[in-house]
Amino acid sequence: MTNAYRALPSLNALRAFEAAGRHSNFRAAADELFVTQGAVAQQVRALEEHMGFALFQRLPKGVALTAQGAIYFAEVTRAFEILKKATTQILKEPKTVTISVTPTFATKLLLPNLSTLATAVPDVDLRTVATESIADFDRDQVDIAVRLTRPPFSSSFDTQLLFKQKLVAVANPYFVADITLPMSLKQLKEMPLLHDSHNHWPRFLNTADKLAGAIFNQTALALDAALAGQGIAIACQAFVKADLSAGRLLQVSELDLTVEPDYYLIRKRTSVSRPAVDAVWEWFVENLVVG
Numbered sequence: 001m002t003n004a005y006r007a008l009p010s011l012n013a014l015r016a017f018e019a020a021g022r023h024s025n026f027r028a029a030a031d032e033l034f035v036t037q038g039a040v041a042q043q044v045r046a047l048e049e050h051m052g053f054a055l056f057q058r059l060p061k062g063v064a065l066t067a068q069g070a071i072y073f074a075e076v077t078r079a080f081e082i083l084k085k086a087t088t089q090i091l092k093e094p095k096t097v098t099i100s101v102t103p104t105f106a107t108k109l110l111l112p113n114l115s116t117l118a119t120a121v122p123d124v125d126l127r128t129v130a131t132e133s134i135a136d137f138d139r140d141q142v143d144i145a146v147r148l149t150r151p152p153f154s155s156s157f158d159t160q161l162l163f164k165q166k167l168v169a170v171a172n173p174y175f176v177a178d179i180t181l182p183m184s185l186k187q188l189k190e191m192p193l194l195h196d197s198h199n200h201w202p203r204f205l206n207t208a209d210k211l212a213g214a215i216f217n218q219t220a221l222a223l224d225a226a227l228a229g230q231g232i233a234i235a236c237q238a239f240v241k242a243d244l245s246a247g248r249l250l251q252v253s254e255l256d257l258t259v260e261p262d263y264y265l266i267r268k269r270t271s272v273s274r275p276a277v278d279a280v281w282e283w284f285v286e287n288l289v290v291g
Contacts, residue, residue: 009050011139014076016043017055021073025062032154033136088272097280098127100145105263106130107220108239109288120283124276137268143277144284150261158281160265163290166237167200167257170249172229182254192231194222200234204257223249238263238290 019029020040030037048055055069065073101110106128110117118126129142136142146162153159169188179187185205193201193213201211216222219235226233227248237256243249265284267277 009047010043013043013047013050014080015138016040017047018073018076018080020044020056020063021065021069022077024064028154031152032156034149095123095276096125096127097121097143097276098129098141099280100129100131100140100142102132102146102148103130104219104223104235104239105146108223108242112242113287116287117280117283121276121279124280126280143267143274144281145266146284147264147266148261149264149266153266156269158267158269160281160285160289162263162265162284162288163236163238164262165259167204167234167259168237168240168251169204169232169234169253169255170223170240170244171226171232171252173247173250175226175229175231176250176252179252181250181252183252185253185255188232188253194225194231194233196222196233196235200257200259203259204234204255236263 015033016029016035016039019032020026023029023032026040026044027037030040033040044055051068051072053068054066055072056063057066099110107130110128114126114128129140137145148165151159169183176183183191189205189207189209189211193211195201195211195213195215196219197217198219201213202208205211213231214222214225216225219233219239222233223235223240223243225231227243232252240249244251265281265288267281
């Protein structure tokens with residue numbers, strides 16, 4: 001017997017189509033879904049190929065549903081509303097809050113404060129997901145996310161600036177014990193530098209020269225190497241504040257560099273009351289926003 005579900009297009013394609021149809025614009029749909037305009041266009045194109053007919057007319061500014069597209073859009077919208085209603089009902093009294101954060105944010109800010117957060121929301125089960133990937137609030141069942149991003153933001157989301165990326169150079173005090181601080185740019189270039197995937201050292205040192213040193217895929221790993229006395233790392237000041245205060249790290253140069261994008265707190269707006277999510281959101285705002 002033929003499996004009827006094989007005829008269904010992908011959920012991502014349907015979500016892109018529904019958002020684009022509602023906004024009549026691929027860019028606005030991309031902003032809402034936190035993906036690129038190209039990703040939305042690709043998903044819609046794949047859906048059109050799957051259906052065998054055009055869903056949109058491409059216009060100089062935006063898009064317009066074709067006659068068949070408008071019929072399909074109405075049915076897809078109705079299907080999403082049914083899914084939303086069913087999900088809302090089954091999660092009527094949610095007590096679990098899922099927080100999606102970057103790995104470095106998790107290691108350097110969230111985990112050290114997790115007991116304080118748990119005390120502030122004692123009746124909430126906290127679930128933390130550490131990833132650099134874009135959060136799909138519906139698919140991944142994410143309630144709150146912390147991401148490097150920039151405005152403008154879709155009206156479908158609440159956002160709160162946590163802090164800007166003010167980069168500083170840090171090292172284990174014993175690693176620089178024989179060096180007079182603060183170090184100059186020339187001295188820094190000659191030191192073992194610890195790199196991460198953001199690769200901010202060339203801009204920090206204002207150089208196009210190849211810089212030696214170990215490379216890590218996460219800032220947290222580069223900072224761990226710095227704590228272990230393996231070299232000098234560069235990181236957002238908010239991530240090393242506790243280590244600097246405790247004397248585990250030293251800021252080795254007076255130089256700093258503020259780069260974009262910034263760290264934002266993000267959640268999807270909903271008409272359904274979520275006291276547990278509100279409580280966790282308010283804790284983040286009260287404790288992790290850096291003025």
